Amino acid sequence: MRxxxxxxxxxxxxxxxxxxxxxxxxxxxxxVQLTPLAATRTFVAYLVIALSLVVFSLLGIDRRLPKRIxxxxxxxxxxxxxxxxxxxxxxPQGWQGLSAACGQALIGGLVLVxxxxxxxxxxxxxxxxxxxxxxWRNTLVFSAVNLLxxxxxxxxxxxxxxxxxxxxxxxxxxRVSPVGIYTSERTYHRDNQVVRLxxxxxxxxxxxxxxxTASLPANRTVILAEGVTDQNHLLKNRFHYSRLARVVGLSxxxxxxxxxxxxELNDLKRGDECAxxxxxxxxxxxxxxxxxxxxxxxEFLNVLGRTLxxxxxxxxxxxxxxxxxxxxxxxxxxxGVMADILSKRNKVVIHALQQSLDCYDTIIVPxxxxxxxxxxxxxxxxxxxxxxxxxxxxxAFSAIPFSAW
Numbered sequence: 001m002r003x004x005x006x007x008x009x010x011x012x013x014x015x016x017x018x019x020x021x022x023x024x025x026x027x028x029x030x031x032v033q034l035t036p037l038a039a040t041r042t043f044v045a046y047l048v049i050a051l052s053l054v055v056f057s058l059l060g061i062d063r064r065l066p067k068r069i070x071x072x073x074x075x076x077x078x079x080x081x082x083x084x085x086x087x088x089x090x091x092p093q094g095w096q097g098l099s100a101a102c103g104q105a106l107i108g109g110l111v112l113v114x115x116x117x118x119x120x121x122x123x124x125x126x127x128x129x130x131x132x133x134x135x136w137r138n139t140l141v142f143s144a145v146n147l148l149x150x151x152x153x154x155x156x157x158x159x160x161x162x163x164x165x166x167x168x169x170x171x172x173x174x175r176v177s178p179v180g181i182y183t184s185e186r187t188y189h190r191d192n193q194v195v196r197l198x199x200x201x202x203x204x205x206x207x208x209x210x211x212x213t214a215s216l217p218a219n220r221t222v223i224l225a226e227g228v229t230d231q232n233h234l235l236k237n238r239f240h241y242s243r244l245a246r247v248v249g250l251s252x253x254x255x256x257x258x259x260x261x262x263x264e265l266n267d268l269k270r271g272d273e274c275a276x277x278x279x280x281x282x283x284x285x286x287x288x289x290x291x292x293x294x295x296x297x298x299e300f301l302n303v304l305g306r307t308l309x310x311x312x313x314x315x316x317x318x319x320x321x322x323x324x325x326x327x328x329x330x331x332x333x334x335x336g337v338m339a340d341i342l343s344k345r346n347k348v349v350i351h352a353l354q355q356s357l358d359c360y361d362t363i364i365v366p367x368x369x370x371x372x373x374x375x376x377x378x379x380x381x382x383x384x385x386x387x388x389x390x391x392x393x394x395x396a397f398s399a400i401p402f403s404a405w
Contacts (some may be wrong), residue, residue, distance in 0.1 A: 001065075001133070002124055002129045005065060008051050008070075009069075009123065009124075011047060011048050011051065012111075013108045015044045016105045016107070019104055020101040020102065021037065022097075023097045023098040025037070028207065029360055044101060045080070048235075049078065049081045052078055052218040055074050057074075059074075059142060060131070060143055061130075061133075063132075063133070063135040069114060069115065069118075076107045076388045078394055082157060082160035082164075083163075086177050099260070159176050159178070161174045163175055163176035166181075166369070170372055172184065173186070173355075173376075174199055174201075174369040178393050179393070179396055180393065180394065180396035181393075181395060182393055183200065183201065185198045185199070186376070186380050186386065186387075186389050187386075187388045189384060189385050190382065190385065193357065193361055193363075193393065194362045195353070195363045195364075197367075197372055199372050200226070200369065202379050217362055219284070219361075219362075220361040220362060221281035221360060221361070222281060222283070222362070223260060223284070224353060224356065224365045224367075225287075225366065226285075226287055226366065226368065228345070229287065232289075234291060234298050235298070235305065236305070237302050237304075237309075237310055259280060260281040264284070265284055265348075278344065286348060286349045286365075287345055288348045290329065293344070294336050297340040299328075300337050304321070307324070308321050309326075346375065347372065349365065350374060350378040353365065354382070378403070
C-alpha cells in the first residue's frame with residue numbers, strides 16, 4: 001500500500017508539472033500540438049483521475065492513509081474531471097487552462113509541504129504503515145460523511161455535466177451556473193453593419209422575453225425569427241410550451257412578440273429595393289416548412305406533441321413518450337431528426353442572413369442555442385469581427401417551485 005500511495009503522489013506531481021509546462025508553452029505560442037507533450041499530459045491526467053477514485057475509496061478502508069495528505073489531490077483531480085465547474089466559467093477563455101494547472105501545482109506543493117512538516121520526508125515513511133490496516137470507526141465515519149454529502153455531490157456532478165454538454169452543443173452560447181442557466185448575446189461588426197446572435201430557449205423566467213424585445217433597435221434592422229411553418233397541416237398535435245413553462249414556474253417563448261413589419265422570406269431584396277418603415281424593424285420568419293422534414297421526423301414531433309407537450313398530465317405523457325421511444329428510438333432515427341431540426345433549418349436562416357446583408361445595417365438572429373455554432377461560423381465567414389458579449393439569466397433554479405411538484 002505504501003508504494004501504491006507514494007506512486008499516486010508522484011504521478012500527481014508529474015501531472016501538475018506537465019500541465020503547467022504545457023500551458024506555459026501554449027501561452028508563449030509554441031505549437032505544442034506538434035510535440036509529444038500534449039499527448040503525454042493527457043494520458044497522465046486521465047491516469048491520475050482514475051487513481052484518484054481508487055485512492056479516495058481506499059481512504060475509507062485503510063486507516064493508515066492520512067486524509068490530510070490525500071483528500072486535497074483526490075478531490076482536486078475529481079473536480080478537474082468536471083472541468084473545475086463552475087470556477088473556470090468565471091475566468092477568461094485564454095486563462096482557463098493555465099489557471100487549472102496553477103491550481104494543481106499549488107495543491108501538489110501544499111501536499112509536499114505537509115509531508116515534510118508531518119513526517120520529515122518527501123513521501124510517506126515506512127513506519128506509518130506498521131499500524132493495523134482496518135478500523136471500523138474509520139470506515140463507518142468515512143462512509144457516513146460521504147452518504148451525507150452524496151445528494152449535494154450528485155447535484156453538483158449533474159450541473160457540471162449539463163454545463164459541459166451545453167458548452168459543447170452551443171459553442172458557449174448557453175451555460176449552467178450554480179444560480180441558473182444563462183444565455184449569451186454576441187455582437188459582430190463589419191464596417192457599419194452589425195449582426196446580433198441571441199441564444200434562446202422555449203421557456204424562461206418571467207420578463208426574459210420582454211426584456212429582450214425592449215432592447216431591439218428599429219432603424220434599418222431585420223429580425224430573422226425562428227418558427228417552423230406547417231402549410232400542409234402535417235402536425236396533428238400542437239406543442240404547448242406554456243403548459244410545460246407553468247409546471248416549472250416559468251413563462252413560454254409564445255409570450256414574446258416583436259413589434260415590427262412582417263415580411264415573407266422571399267421579400268428580402270437587395271440594396272435600395274428594400275421598403276422600410278424606419279420606426280419599426282422588419283421581421284422575417286427565416287425558417288423552413290414541415291413538409292421538408294423526413295416522415296420519421298414529423299412522426300417524432302407528433303409524438304412529442306401528443307405526450308410530453310400535450311394536454312395529458314405530465315407523468316402520463318412522460319410514460320407514453322418512454323414507451324414509444326423504447327420501440328422507435330433508434331440511432332438512425334435520432335440522426336435523421338437532428339439533421340432535420342438543426343442542419344436543414346440552419347441552411348435556411350444562414351441563407352436569409354446572407355441576403356439581409358445587402359439590405360440592412362443590423363441583423364438580429366434570436367434562435368435556439370444549438371443553432372448558434374453554425375450561424376456564428378457563417379457570420380465569421382462573411383468577414384465579421386466578434387464584439388461585445390452580453391449574458392442574460394434564462395431562469396434561476398431558486399425560482400422553480402419544486403415543492404409544487
